[in-house]
Amino acid sequence: MIALLGLTACNPVQNAQVSKNYTEAGTNGMGFAAMQSFGPVVTTRTQRANAETAHDFLDLEFRMESGRANPSFSRFEGPITVALKGDVPPTATAEMTRLISRFRSEAGLPISFAKPGDNPSITVEFQPRAQMARVVPMAACFVVPRVQSWAEYKAERDGPKVNWTTMTSREHVSIFVPSDAAPQEVRDCLNEETAQAMGPLNDLYRLTDSVFNDDNFNSVLTGFDMMILRLHYAPELRNGMNEAEVAKRVPAILARINPQGEGGSANFKRIAPRSWVAQVEGAFGPRGSNAQRLQAANMMLSIALAQGWQDARLGFSYYAKGRSLANSDPVQAVAALQEAARIYRAIPGAGLHVAHVDMQLAAVALAAGQSEQAIAFADRAIPAVKRAENASLLATLMLIKAEALQNEGQVAEARALRLDSLGWARYGFGSERQVRARMGEIANLGARGHRG
Template sequence: MRPTSSTPRALHAAPRHALVAFALAVVLAACAGPAPQTPPSRAGAVSAELPLDTPVPTPRPGELSNAALARDFRELSFALETGRALPVFTRFEGPVSISFAGAVPANAPAELDRLTARLRSEAGIAIGTGLGGANRITLEFVPKRVLQAEVPGAACFVVPNVAGWDDYRARRRDRATDWATQTVRRDATVFIPAEASPQELRDCLHEEVSQALGPLNDLYRLPDSIWNDDNFQAVLTRHDMLILRATYAPELSSGMTEAEVVARLPAVLARINPAGGAVTPLPADPTPQRFSRAIDTAFGTGTPARRKAAAAQAVAIARAEGWNDSRTGFALFALGRLSLKDDPQGALSAFRTAGAIFRATPGAAVQAAHVDMQLAALALASGQPGEARALSERALPPARTAENAALTATLSMIRAEACEALGDSAGAKAAWLDSQHWARYGFGSDAAVRARATEVAALAGAGAQVN
């Protein structure tokens, strides 16, 4: 299930008070959180130095480890997001036909074609439109208000063995629609908001179709996977395609127990990822449910104080567990954005520590880009356009590589305003044109694009007043 994310909105506060409202709106648009929320309209101004000389470890090189992939495969394939264990391994047996239903957006067929082409070439799955046969995935588009009324916390989700929205509503508590009761997959329906922006639609296709086909779990410890409720990764990664290729390996079949799958995984991974080395035992690295609950609360709809306390609790849990990975970075990221209003220096510290962790974590480049976007916004509103330009320029390549159009557009808008403030008219024009290249795909409408541009312009105005 892909969690909801709020859409951007224009700032209504005076420029000196625009900073926090913008920063929270940006994080919601560019990095969807587990639950919707509304940015505040007023907050205190931030004026703090943002040096770029913080020591940053270099990510470790190397191929994806087969030992790590084997551990990921077990945790992803034999549990649900709720923590419930799955008794047997399941997948589709044979070719899978995929089709649309409902009010299909104009860009959906092209997005589906791109996704299924990747699934065929990178994961070796026989999937496409018009294949026929017994195995089916249906993509049904439902009005957002209808979907949200039924499942408030989900932007999109997948259900087995239902024939459309009405059937889902009538049978949502039947055993047949419970993934834990399946022994083989034959039919699944993905529900997507009909009004989703192009990027949101694509993100839903990647996550929900892949979970219809393969892993049903999400793991906070995976930085380079779409199967992570932090929602930093928007499209299927190389890690994910290897997991799916293993899922559809001929050595495996539906109905196998975890022990039977584990016994065959070393040979499967050696064949599909020969550079990954041997499958050696790795220590378990579970994420306690209390961490997940704290993150859910931090990104929820409670009071600001309760949400900030939950983020601080998530950071404390991460440190007590001895983690120095993407889970700690994500908890600090949450704490940073929830501290902007009442503790701006604490927010800066949290963001900078999160960024250092992400940059030291292989596969977490886009996470670091999200942090840099927050810091660039802070710099622009604090009258430091040089820092804002440098931070946005550092973040743009990984944002583009991750195919995150909303993040790329926002970074380009910040860069354009920073260049303008520095008297670099040519740089400002180039950055503005680049932002427009990505913005409509990322935000979905001209009104949403204008709202984001208004937010960034308000930041620049706040920075000019600081000076």
Template structure:
């Protein structure tokens, strides 16, 4: 399989990962300009409504609200009752207020939640902006997190083992804190805002079976989707209230969803199977930094075997192959490429998986470029870049555009390549942060293109 070994260098990169170190600039003309362009930001968008049945969405709503990630159940429904106030403390990163205000506008407009920012000493939700080191000292594996019944990181530390910060004991939502990093890329800050504020307001659980949601630990989606906004709008529907049991919510939910999402009443249910704890444990060990490379590979194989034995034909089967491909990219790049192609074969035609396909396109287009097939890479990259833009993932979008520039160079379209490469840099500054990271990503992708004979 000619060129697979050359492709391994880029296959090593996640679409949103930060390069670990600087590399030497390539000799051909692909280096970043002396002054990078301004940071680009996405215009206001309204995402597509969910394309699934209300029967499936009702099941998802109940499992999101009445279960926790560890598998325990919650006895009653909770939400904020009445208008929600929010304040910001700490030292917010540049661009934080812009992204927060945009998110609050979406929550009011799309989810119908009466939420507003205040400047006083107290609020229903406090967002504290602190360093990554402070977050890791409080919760070592977290990039950001949300806690009930506290208003600061110091208060959380004092009460971290008490009943008041235990989500399973929560019976009403009156005071919560969200802890967000202030020393990482703008996109990571924004992604944390979306995920943690959504959980502060609504569901506490994440479900791997959801292909079109931020309430999923697979990190496919960066911002709240149309499905997520529907879940939040249903959460604050007047038919529901804090204290209801699962049975009481289940009784009212069909009418709520029929009112909010009438198209879902005419769609047939798919009813994806539950995700077993064995697959979750294997998948999370494969991605976790604490295990050795050998143990991570074994875990990735285990996840793929479980998905196969269960007969899955959905995005989780594809995710299993994608993860295994990432584990194999250095030792067995040809086999890794087979897994990437298998993953794509499961995703084609599946609704709600365009972002999954866009992330896989990074790997598949990298192979095409490394083997000198610019036309094949361009055929993949255009639709994937459109998807990344529609889902506001700047890190993925910039990576796809950098790959597109290299493919254009292969096709002898140097003027277009320079334009696309320059366009990628503004998105990369939002997605990856510091200039040296942007330049390192550009150099790594430029090094993928075969040198002229």
């Protein structure tokens, strides 16, 4: 069960290993449907007050994920151009075209593809995952300043050239993405890393409606993110400004670009301490045993309670605990997950977070033989997941529901839903082998529940 529950947060989808007893029967003899894709992105405006957005903006701009201060504001000046190079995946150009269109229409950015022979502002280079992992083992994808190739990055990675905190303007940055990633992971990397190549460099766990958040629940740029980029490129700001200079100008800019955010009650939150962030990495990272992940999740929760948090970070701590307990103590896992859902439901714009919790609960219910409950959790989560364009999570929910329907004797309905899920699974997981492996994992949960 842990292999399934590990899907939804923090880790890239790995090359799933097919167990020796998994056969073609895992798809009930069905051929694979064409890969599905999403239509135009529909975003909503942030519901927070401008004063709170200003506070978030400064923490995004002048702090780094490492905890260091970033002394200077920096951005590109003039038109921004993008080039894709390396072993470019088949879906990458279309995803980048779609993203550029969004940057232009929603954030007002002068961005386009570079023409042949141009020196692009942003280079997106695709390299095999194994080669990237040998150099940066913990990163699915990442962005680096002042280099124009993978070879140059490897030569300079330990030197001052790639230090973001020394920048007062941006002329060229490179993004590195696995060439053998699933289409959804390619899209997610392009969304987050291109936004950070142009805009703020930090991630904040308190932001529920943003990709600038390492909980990885949101993977497509949101209305809040586009507003942050519009603010980042406001004409009132200049390269090289310090935090005080930017802070002085931000309120007036926000009043101009987001008038509906004026007034209202601001809820200012401090950045999470590094001790909590370290436990997040332990609870969700690819290394360590499940016992170690549970220990880290318990530490996350202890720190969150000691900090007095009532926001998404407390919800995420309960989520981590529930996820880590799912295999060893389903009863306690459900209790922790229900507490996470309660916290997320009280936060405006956190519907996707609730959906992630519901997926976990649906998987536990399926393994426990509670088919009707698994169907109810899946049905409740699917609309929010579709709006968020998370194909891997959508396919997983559809497959869980199909197994539950199968266990209820609704064989034809289960087969139809399984077939519908395959196009989304191809987008979310990539290769046919990975799709079959995920189907096998969920089928095993259903079989366990049926036996129970």
